[in-house]
Amino acid sequence: MSELLTGLLQESISGIALGCIYALIALGFTLIYKATEVVNFAQGEIMMVGAYVNFFFVTQFSGMAGGLNGWVFLAALFCSIIFAVFFGIILDYIINRPLKDEPVFSIIMATISLAIILRSLTAMIAGPISLVPISPFGDSTIQAGGIVISVLDLAIIISAIILMGLFFFFFNNTRWGIAMKATSEDSEAAQLMGIPVKQVYRMVWVFAAIVGIISGVLLAPRMALLDTTMSYLGLKAFPAAILGGFGSIPGAVVGGVILGIIETVSMGTLSFHFAWIKEINDIIVWIVLIAVLMIRPDGLFGIAKVKRV
């Protein structure tokens, strides 16, 4: 029995790490949706681009430094974030500005096209062969009371918490953060206050790109192979966002973490004890999605959908 318990605990921590990555993807997705009402289906692709770009920087820098060390990874992360800023600005120009007031359907088609284009471009530039991602922490683990935790998972959890903490601070305490909230509530009224709405939108896309790219950087070392199919994990931002309450930022985070735990735990110890869970593991998040939509469509942190006319 205690074996089951430690197993569950260990997997929960691993699940929280995976969930933090889902949470970041869902966060980027929700940021854009809340502010601009654009449903961005390319968030997973942004994550994938992040993983590739970071891999590129890591190999470049390790070539220059003559080997892998902590500074190489930090420098690569820094450069990836700078890349994310430009990436976000470009996405704002090609997706958000021209499509701002178009019907939802056109916007969805455009972001799906963007997703396919990003995937193909990545495959063209990086080549068709899967890469072997490099983890800055190797396989090192730490042990605490019979539970083995991978250092990578711990690092993922800590970086995600730091990143989210920065975002929450920004949103609740800074002039521009509150302006962003105001713009997503009522963009015309925000304009009347002299808030430069276009700049706010650009900032939102840049933020979404940054969390997307970082989620890619964090996720890649957890995977055995890095290829363009990684982007499909981005689709899990939807069940995460819906579980937490569509359009709610804390909801996206909590939804992502819960989803990560459900997935990891069901795949590990539980599947060892109940064989049938293994069979449905791939679809378990989607079952959760449908269940949430049926039982509590507003999600855990749901905001009643009242649209002012």
Add this chain to the structure above:
Amino acid sequence: MLKMIGVETFYGKIKALHGVSLGVEDGQLVCILGANGAGKTTILKTICGITESEYGTIHFNGIQIDRKEPEDIIKLGISLVPENRRIFPELSVYENLMMGGFLIKNKDLFAERIKKVTDYFPILSKRGSQRAGTLSGGEQQMLAIARALMLDPKLLLLDEPSLGLSPKLVREIFAIIKDLHKSGVTILLVEQNVNQALKIADYGYVLTSGKIFLSGTYDELYEEEKVREQYLGEGKYTRRAKLWGG
């Protein structure tokens, strides 16, 4: 101060303003009257640059503003209190005021303005940390006005401030407007509550389907039978009622 000449604004292919010309002098309280859909709100939105005019010019203190971005127009000293108040319901009262003063970069000036508007509307400082959406209708209107006053505008545009308020609150809001006007703010007011609005206004414009149909002071407008009949509730039926009443 403000001069609109022959302004025409379109919503898609629909013409909302058919060559509107009007002027607001320094220190005046000017009122635009008209039925629903006459284009009153459009005039204010066009001045602010939210909707762009197709033809005509708008000058503010000698500066042409009809091709400028809203934020540049607001920086020149025009603030709009929009129809239905349009406060940010999920933000706190204080954050709403903070957004009203978004363009103020100087911290001391910002604190000074916050103090000024909360002195003017003490209820708002009492409710500072409350979510703005939980305020009552009258308080929300005060917040909307306070938010616009944060930038200390030279010209304040008010779009139906009495909409959806009880008669008592309507009187209160009008008293506030009158007070603001006395303190030296130039005001362009759009109202359906014609009687009250004209009483405090220096000058009035009557708008019908996107055109200025009449203009004048309260007395001049009162002279016009059509205005009395259509806007002041004094038609042939009221005259007949008086007849019966003896």
